[in-house]
Amino acid sequence: LxxxxxxxxxxxxxxxxxxxxxxxxxxxxxxxxxxxxxxxxxxxxxxxxxxxxxxxxxAEPPPLLLLPLTHVLSRTHNTTTTPTHHLHLLKSAALQSAARARHGRRWQPHQVSLPLSPGSDYTLSFSVGSRDPHTVELYMDTGSDLVWFPCAPFECILCEGKPSYPPPKGSIPFPTASRVPCHSPSCSAAHSSLPSSDLCAVAGCPLEIIETSTCSAFPCPAFYYAYGDGSLVARLHRDHLAIPAGVADALQLPNFTFGCGHTALAQPVGVAGFGRGVLSLPGQLARVSPHLGRQFSYCLVSHSFEAGRLHRPSPLILGRTGSSHEPFFAYTPLLHNPKHPYLYTVGLEAVSVGGRRIPASPQLRRVDRQGNGGVVVDSGTTFTMLPAALYARIAEEFDRKMAGSGRERAPDTEAETGLGPCYHEGGGGGNRGLLGVPAVVLHLGGNATVALPRRNYYLRFSGGGEKKVGCLMLMSGGEEEEEGPAATLGNFQQQGFEVVYDLDGRRMGFARRRCAALWESLSSSSSPSRG
Structure with missing residues (x-):
């Protein structure tokens, strides 16, 4: 109990x-x-x-469920990162973040539920199937609202060099899986809220059966799902889901709806969407266990792109952890987006750099009737993307303070990584190397103040040989006049915080945590799966 x-x-x-x-x-x-x-x-x-x-x-359901989030860096066998590899990781993360932000601004009118690009940083595992269950590993992504994974036969185009996990064997996902009928609300949700009658007509259901809404023998048609740097074609299935995988007392979810992907473009790994849609994992979990599905949080272990720092998983907590730590959270209201309601959007009032407050534009503070504006809090984007004008003012003030500390710019590193401004660093390590780096504070709606640790926005790494460089880990995401979300808060800036998604309270909370210690505390208090 x-x-x-x-x-x-x-x-x-x-x-x-x-x-x-x-x-x-x-x-x-x-x-x-x-x-x-x-x-x-x-x-x-x-x-x-x-x-x-x-x-x-x-016998009541547990108040929380603890799941391990695994960073892809922890899967490498090398605990040290070479300068070349470090630059490659940074450039790849920067390109992926930029693609995700650009896609967030190109909202297509025919796809109301078009998500952001799937995250490629943190994974979790499920068991699917009531008989002879299979383990599937998926990226955890708060910027999309669909759970899907590859099913054999599976073809992935332009997937060379990307991490992948073998799909379950067989011509269907699992022997116990069933196709979702065309008249199901889940089918309509997967097809961007198209009427069930239209979907059943596409599936070939006779007109007299469509008119009586009894077209259960005809399955939901295949649907197209697009991300920022890829896409897939999938069909909806239902089967038994157990989370986490391989644990005796895992939470059981019968008739869980998921997408079975057979063709994908640059998407070799499935995605567990944690957005506010009905097909997301929290959305489906809330129907079975509301207190687990209506609030979740995660605490991302700081890594600085070094695999050796990832000795413990990052805790993903489904449910309420209690009110004993409430005073430590800075809560900001969730903004409603009428066009993209599944996104977790908050308002940004200002950003302080070294004590100087830089006001944000009105578009960052709110979401208009067309669904434009606000800041999306996203576990799947690595770096925070800001409008060009605000980013320029932040970078200018940051550069002014860094020049005052005696640092010189490193233009070659800026060109190699796509980040900036970057600086040549001395040999000091640890916190000593961060002396002179100005403080950065986010001022969110509802008077919520989030002071970022310096390692969350300024990364020092080897630039070749014994030389060290450091870069501001914020990026320019385009002009504010473009449509879609105005900015994105990436997971690199969320490291070392417990980030709470409170759907009932319509708010998000941020509290500084030692995430590895939080995992140890929660996992040792009970079984490995339940906190």
Missing amino acids: RGTLYSRIKTTPPLVPSSALVTICSNPEQGICSSLMAPPSCPLRFLSLLLSTILLSA
């Missing part, structure tokens, strides 16, 4: 002086309580009933 179990005895009115009212709560915050009247003549029967109530309370 993970909830707070306690008893509270209240004396009843004088008319029943020898009775007592006992209230037992397995989760007092959610009001999960039972009350029993104890008659004096049946103490044994009362104790038996009391014990039964306690056991039933103990």
Whole structure:
């Protein structure tokens, strides 16, 4: 029993002086309580009933589910990173972040639910199938709202050199999987809210059956799903899902809906969408266990693109962790996006650099009726992307403060990585190497202030030989006049924070954490899967 179990005895009115009212709560915050009247003549029967109530309370779903997020860097066998490899990693991450941001601004009118590019940093694993289950490994992505993975036969175009996991064997995803019918709301959601009648007509269902909405024998047509740097064609299936994979007490989700991809462009690995859509993992989990699906958080272990730092997984927490740490969170309201409601969007009021406050434009503070503006909080984008005008003012002030500390620009590194401004560094390591780097603070809506650790926005690495360089890890994402979200808060800037997505409270929270220690604390308090 993970909830707070306690008893509270209240004396009843004088008319029943020898009775007592006992209230037992397995989760007092959610009001999960039972009350029993104890008659004096049946103490044994009362104790038996009391014990039964306690056991039933103990059978309530756990208040949280702990899952490990694995960074792709931790899969490498080399714990040291060469200068060439480091530059390659930074350039790849910068290009992927830029592509994701550009795609976020090219919203196509015929695809209301078009997501961002899938994240390529953090993965988690599920077991799918009620008989002979298969383990699938997927990227965790808050910028999309579909769970999908490759199914044999699987063809991936332009996937050379990208990480991949073998798809389940067989011509269908699993023997126990079933196709989603064309009249299902899930089918409509996968096809950007097209009417079920249209989808059933495409599937070949006779008109008389379409008109009675009983077209269950015809499966949902294949759908096209586009990301920033790739796409796929998939079909909807349902089967048993267990999370996490390979654990005896894993959470069981029957009739889970997922996309089975057979053809993809530059997308060799599946994606677990954590957006606010009905087909996302939290969306489907909320229907089975609302207290697990309506709030989740993660805490990304700091890595600085060095595999040797990733000794522990990053905790992904489904459910509520309790209110004991509430004062440490800076909460900002979630903004509603009428065109792209599955995105987690917040308002940015200003950015402070070295104590100087730089106001953000109105487009960063709110979302208009056309769905433009705001800042998307995204686990799948590596670096934070800002409008060109705001980025230029931040970089200018940052450069002014860095010049005052005696650092010189490193234009060659800027050209190689796509980042900037970059500087030549001395030989000092650790926190000493960060002396003189100005503080950067995000001022979000609702008076939420998030002070970034210096390693979250200034990365020092080897530039070849014994030389070291350092770069500002923020990027320019284009002009504000373009459509779509105005900015993206990437996962590199989220390292070392517990980031809470509170759907019921319509807010997001940020609190500094030692993420590896948080994983140890939560995983050791119970079994490896439940916190």
